[in-house]
Structure formats: structure tokens, C-alpha cells
Amino acid sequence: MLPSSLPLILWATLAGTALHAQIFHDLSSGALTEDWSNTSAIATTDDWSGVASIRGYRGDALTGSVGTDPQLIVGVGTELLDVNANGTNPSGSSTGGVTEFAALADPVVAFQGSATADAPNLVFFLNTLGVSNISVSYDLRDLDGSVDNSIQPVALQYRVGAEGSFINVPAGFVADASAGPDLAVLVTPVSVMLPAAVNNQAQVYVRVITANALGNDEWIGVDNLKIETLAVVPEPHEWAAVAGAGLMVFAVWRRR
Ligand SMILES: [Ca+2]
Ligand SMILES: [Ca+2]
Ligand SMILES: [Ca+2]
Numbered sequence: 535m536l537p538s539s540l541p542l543i544l545w546a547t548l549a550g551t552a553l554h555a556q557i558f559h560d561l562s563s564g565a566l567t568e569d570w571s572n573t574s575a576i577a578t579t580d581d582w583s584g585v586a587s588i589r590g591y592r593g594d595a596l597t598g599s600v601g602t603d604p605q606l607i608v609g610v611g612t613e614l615l616d617v618n619a620n621g622t623n624p625s626g627s628s629t630g631g632v633t634e635f636a637a638l639a640d641p642v643v644a645f646q647g648s649a650t651a652d653a654p655n656l657v658f659f660l661n662t663l664g665v666s667n668i669s670v671s672y673d674l675r676d677l678d679g680s681v682d683n684s685i686q687p688v689a690l691q692y693r694v695g696a697e698g699s700f701i702n703v704p705a706g707f708v709a710d711a712s713a714g715p716d717l718a719v720l721v722t723p724v725s726v727m728l729p730a731a732v733n734n735q736a737q738v739y740v741r742v743i744t745a746n747a748l749g750n751d752e753w754i755g756v757d758n759l760k761i762e763t764l765a766v767v768p769e770p771h772e773w774a775a776v777a778g779a780g781l782m783v784f785a786v787w788r789r790r
């Protein structure tokens with residue numbers, strides 16, 4: 535028997551609240567980095583509470599097709615949190631979604647599309663107030679040494695604020711982050727500047743997303759993440775100082 539609708543509504547509301555109750559990493563205080571070497575941070579399946587400012591989603595129902603270009607997937611779908619904790623062998627795992635491969639010599643969190651996990655993704659939560667020139671870099675690692683040999687695209691996207699669609703960052707797109715069959719060696723570094731639209735915002739979402747490819751998908755790890763600002767926006771009184779210096783130069787020039 536179904537429970538009454540009120541608890542269901544409450545549950546949905548609380549779940550929605552939990553998803554958005556993230557710490558938005560303050561980039562003015564330093565870079566957001568993650569290499570997944572702390573393998574106790576993800577200890578329980580689907581529990582991201584030990585990882586600050588990063589969440590993994592299974593990406594259900596984000597596309598109705600196989601082989602969709604993830605650059606064209608800009609919705610958020612069901613926002614179902616996902617991570618299989620303490621995975622051991624990517625080549626032996628056919629489960630779609632997000633998995634922590636903690637037993638590897640170089641631990642990593644990875645995603646793999648499937649008929650259920652249409653577009654699995656990782657989201658990074660940032661507070662960019664006071665900063666500009668924000669760079670994002672990470673390594674996409676083909677972890678899948680099985681016979682699977684998909685064309686595995688990975689896109690980089692962002693969203694400013696808690697609502698609306700994501701926006702694609704074309705320079706961050708990797709058309710195929712995998713190689714195969716029977717190969718788990720390819721590493722594809724991604725390093726791009728985000729557009730100025732993400733500067734000086736309280737809530738910025740940066741998303742790395744793949745999509746269910748034709749045939750069996752390959753596991754792609756997202757490792758060695760670093761999001762940092764290459765410039766701090768001057769405070770208003772500093773602008774005044776800069777403008778004052780300019781006037782002095784102008785005055786000296788006029789006296790010549
Ligand atoms: Ca790692
Ligand atoms: Ca773990
Ligand atoms: Ca492979």
C-alpha cells in the first residue's frame with residue numbers, strides 16, 4: 535500500500551533541500567582540489583556528506599537516446615545522488631552511474647553511462663565572490679581495460695545560481711576520453727578558463743558530464759581536479775587607489 539501523499543511530499547522537499555545544502559567552496563580563500571586519495575571520505579554508497587563541495591549524480595532521464603552528445607544535455611533531471619563506494623575493479627564492473635574506485639593504486643571517482651544512468655555527472659559547488667579569471671583543470675582517465683570500446687564523450691558545463699539550465703564550455707569538451715578494447719591507460723588532461731559570467735557570484739555550479747554511448751560504456755575517472763582563480767578582483771577602495779594613480783600620471787603628463 536502506498537503511504538499517504540503528505541509524507542511523500544515532505545520527503546521530496548527534504549531531499550531537494552539536502553541536494554542544494556552544499557558548501558559553496560570560497561575560491562577567494564584558495565583552490566578547490568580533489569584527487570580522491572582520502573578513500574574514507576566516501577564510505578557508504580550514495581553518501582557524499584564526507585566530500586565538501588562535490589556531488590555525483592546518476593543523471594537518469596536526461597536524454598531519451600543512446601549516443602547523445604553530452605554538450606547538448608543541459609538539464610538536471612532527477613538529481614539523484616549516486617556513488618558506489620569502495621569499488622575495486624573498473625574492468626569487471628558493468629554498473630552504470632558513479633563509482634569510487636578506492637582500491638586502485640591511484641584512487642579515483644569515475645562515471646559510466648548506461649540505459650539507466652543516461653548522463654552521469656559530477657558537480658562542483660563554488661562561491662566566486664570577489665574573484666575572476668577562474669580556471670578548471672582535471673584529468674579524464676580511461677579506467678576500463680575490458681573489451682568494452684565505446685566512444686565516450688565528456689563535456690564541461692556551468693550554471694550560475696540554483697535554477698535554470700547548464701551552459702556548455704566548448705573548450706572543455708573531450709570527444710572520446712577512452713581507448714580500447716582491453717586498454718586502461720589513456721589520460722586526457724582538460725584545462726580551461728571559465729567565462730566571465732561565473733565571476734563574482736555566490737553560487738556557481740560546474741559540471742563534468744558524460745552520456746550513455748552506443749554499446750557498453752567505459753569507466754572514465756575524473757581525477758586531479760583543481761579549480762582556482764588566477765586573479766582577485768580589487769575591492770572598491772583599491773579601485774579608487776588605482777584611479778587615483780591614473781589621475782596622478784595624467785597630471786604629470788599635462789605638466790610636460
Ligand atoms: Ca587520484
Ligand atoms: Ca571509500
Ligand atoms: Ca578502455
Ligand SMILES: [Ca+2]
Nearest residue numbers: 747748749751
Ligand atoms: Ca551504452
